Amino acid sequence: MAERIKQEFPEKKEEQGNPFYPYHLLKEVSWAFLMIGFVLALVAFFPPELGSKADPLNTPAHIKPEWYFLSVYQFLKIVPRTVGILLQVIGVLILVLIPFIDRIKERNPLRRPVFTAVSAIILLIMIVFAIWGHFS
């Protein structure tokens, strides 16, 4: 970090470790290859499906969005539409503006337990909703 920024926003002194090359480069390249291998394995064992062609006159049973929209989908299923949408918009706004809402100086999650607990509970609820949406 540049010196002037460091002075204005002091952080705990970071110990400089090993140079990026070769100690981290090798690790990162190995990780990248591992990930590429993982993708190839997924493609080999679970190739993506192609259902039947779209038919605007016929809604199939059990249509579900992609997994990352499942919690939103399940949430909208149980609350009135406008309320549900409004709550989603507010939720996204809070997430985007969190640096300006959360003014606690402390960064360690264990030393700001209320914030961490509330966030973890919200996260957990979203995961539960996604699983519920998947099986409903």
Add this chain to the structure above:
Amino acid sequence: MIPEDKGLWSRFTRWAHQSLNLTEIADWFFTFTGLLYGELDRRLDLREAIPKALKKPVPKHINWLFCFGGTTFLFFLIQLVTGILLTLYYRPAPEAAYESVRHITNDVAFGWLVRGVHRWSATLMIIFVMLHMLRVFFMGAYKPPRELNWLVGTGLFMITLVFGFTGYLLPWDQLAYWATTVGTEMAGAVPVLGKFLLLIMRGGADVGGETLTRFFSAHCIILPIAIFFLLGFHFVILRRQGISGPM
């Protein structure tokens, strides 16, 4: 700078460093292809700059939790390459889209692989961008002076989700069509702006050919340009501010 500990990994990297010295290899290579290195080096001072950039020290508190963002970028690069390949055969029209995806999967050499990798790498990109975000969130890495990069990051996150949403329609199968119908209808429920948003997204009253070309344009032109600039911004800010310090 050489680590003292006797772990297997550091022994391996030490060996790699000594026998496969990249900077030395690069130096050697450029010296032998002297014209390029000589001419370029005289103008750009690469002999200094390349090793300096490569040897930038990484802070000691970095652990595996810090790899999520980089991994997301890796999947983004995979998406870029496979996505460009897919556009060579894909046809964005309701009469042709489904058939062209079937053609890619069944007839084109390695088409199944390119499509499969694009599909799975998209899923993994979203998983890793979420993990990256959770890491930043719970470690409070968005706190001053890094607020701006959090804003850019949430923008990138949303672009990634819209990438997923628009890409999902393109195969034009039943699931794609109806998931899009429901998804756009949800956007239509936004107060005041809803009707307008729905019309802009669908290009008509219902999901149809106009929707497909719109989604194709968003997925292959608008969003790539947007993500390119935001990613550049994300990385420049990161480089200026450095990785968030130890807690």
Add this chain to the structure above:
Amino acid sequence: MPDNEKESRREFLARAATAGTAFMFLMSAGAAAFVAFEYILPPARSMDIANKPMLAGSVSEIPAGKSKELLYGNTAVLVINVKGEFKAFNAKCTHLGCIVKWSESKGVFICPCHNGTFDTNGNVVSGPPPRPLGRIAVQVKEDKIYVGGES
């Protein structure tokens, strides 16, 4: 002409030129934004809903308790026969736009997406839909059923 007068005139000209450039830039940017916005809005043609009655089939085609699905303009329409009376509805669920199905055994419309159900008058019986199904006019002339248009 004194020097400082020359100077101030030059300054004025420079400012006028800057203002002119800014004005031209803003005007053209505004015009371009307007054109792009109008271009993005789809033309009315793709919003068309047919408004003339359309032949849906013959009376014998839909016995009591049965239904028929058809496309009227861009709208999916369900025609049902309730004890000899023909009714037609816009098949688009008012919740999130899925196409509802007629369930003969239960005598209701069921949306496959979120299990919203509608009765034979299109009113919501259960589930999340906020409004009844859209009603579409039906006329029976001789033994032919027509949907749409004025009733």
